[in-house]
Amino acid sequence: MMAGRGGSETDVAGGPARHLPVLIDEVIAHLAPRDGGVYVDGTFGAGGYTRAILAAADTRVIAIDRDPNAIADGQALVAESAGRLSLVHERFSALDAVVAGQGLERVDGVVLDIGVSSMQIDEGERGFSFRRDGPLDMRMSSEGPSAADLVAKLSETDLANLLYRFGEERRSRAVARAIVEARASAPIERTLQLADIVAKVIWAKPHEPHPSTRTFQALRIAVNDELGELARALEASERVLKPGGRLVVVTFHSLEDRIVKNFIANRAKAAGGSRHLPSVDAVPTSFRLVARGAVEAGAAELASNPRARSAKLRAAERTEAPAHAGGDLSSFLPPLPSLDASRRR
Structure with missing residues (x-):
């Protein structure tokens, strides 16, 4: 969990120290760690939240990260924790399976810090940065199709849809057209190469975010299935939390926050029948708002x-009701553009 996780590159380029945990006091206050409790840090990063949870009480933490570099860098903290920290290389959407793998059925809290970390952005070779040259990669786990693959294979229409839905880029069609025209001359394989293409279409004033901010965000989200991962992690948290267990999620842009807000609202509102329709059994609420x-x-932070500045925290507490039947995430996710290479043009 990093100061820049999910933040804009404008901040990362000129911001302060890399390892300032965001909303750390608020996270601990809403998570409310207690002696003997077991907590899941689903997005370990540099270990900021994990350290705070371990320091708040005599707790045990199961920390997860899909980035092998984060796992390697976290081994020192594992050693320092004297058996109180387990660090697992996995996607946080599988956190319930990770908990089961640790020999547990339920935990007392789950914290998720969504997005890319400043460590990843600061490493040009990871391909997240539009200010540092590197391969156009963006894969958090270094597996599967890269951002360069999407830029090379998506049709102009699908590319425009991706930029609009995942990056909220208002000039998505113009950017997609410029990318398709550029790749006809030469493959787009470097970060600064793509950033230069976008900058020729979008002009930003000095105080505004870099022209490529939304394009890079959209590609990163698509490459890592970040929104799908988040929705599945929320459902996994519902299954694994004890009654009274806390779910705390920190997001950094509206797409993430909307998913968390809708999920919590859905689970905290009892569903019943309409007076105009035959009665049905009410679905009990599985969360209550914290x-x-x-x-x-706040101003000081x-x-x-x-x-x-873009971070938002939402928190809820698990009730004794069973987890809702999951599997249909369509109400929480925006429609996904096709990644079919055959549709390239």
């Missing part, structure tokens, strides 16, 4: 860590 609305960083 924080009403989103919690944001924003002054010391501007990367926190």
Whole structure:
């Protein structure tokens, strides 16, 4: 979990220290760690939340990260924890399976910090940065299709849809057209190469985000299936939390926050029959709200860590009701553009 996880590259390029955990006091206050409790940090990163949970009480933490570099860098903290920390290389959407693999059925809390970490952005060779030259990669786990593959294979229409839905890029059609025209002359395989193509279409004022911010965000989300991972992780958290267990999620842009908001609202509102229709059994609420609305960083944190300006925290507490039947995430996710290479043009 990093200061820049999910933040914009504008912040990363000129921001302060890399390892300032975002909303750390608010996370601990809403998670409420207690002695003997077991907590899942689903997005370990540099270990900021994990350290705070271990320090807050005599707790045990199961930390997860899909980035092998984060796992390697976290071994020192594992050694320091004297058996209180288990660090697992896995996607956080599988956190319930990870918990079972640790010999447990339920945990007392889950915390998720969604998005890319500043460590990943700061390493040009990972391909996340539009300010540092590197291969156009963006894979958090270094597996599967890269951003370069998407840029090379998607049709102009699908590319425009991807940029609009995942990057909320208002000029998505113009950017997609420029990419398709550029790749007809030469493959687009470097980050600065793509950033230069986008900058010729979008002009930003000095105080505005870099022209490529939304394009890079959209590609990163698509490459890593970030929104699908988040939705599946929320359902996994519902299955694994004990009654009274806390779910705390920190997001950094509206797409993520909307998914978390809708999920919690869905699970915290009892569903029943309509007076105009035959009665049906009500579905009991599986969560109750801990924080009403989103919690944001205060003035003091924003002054010391501007990367926190887009962070939003939402929290809920598990009830005794069974987990809702899952499997249909369509109500939480935007429609996905086709990644069929055959549709390239």
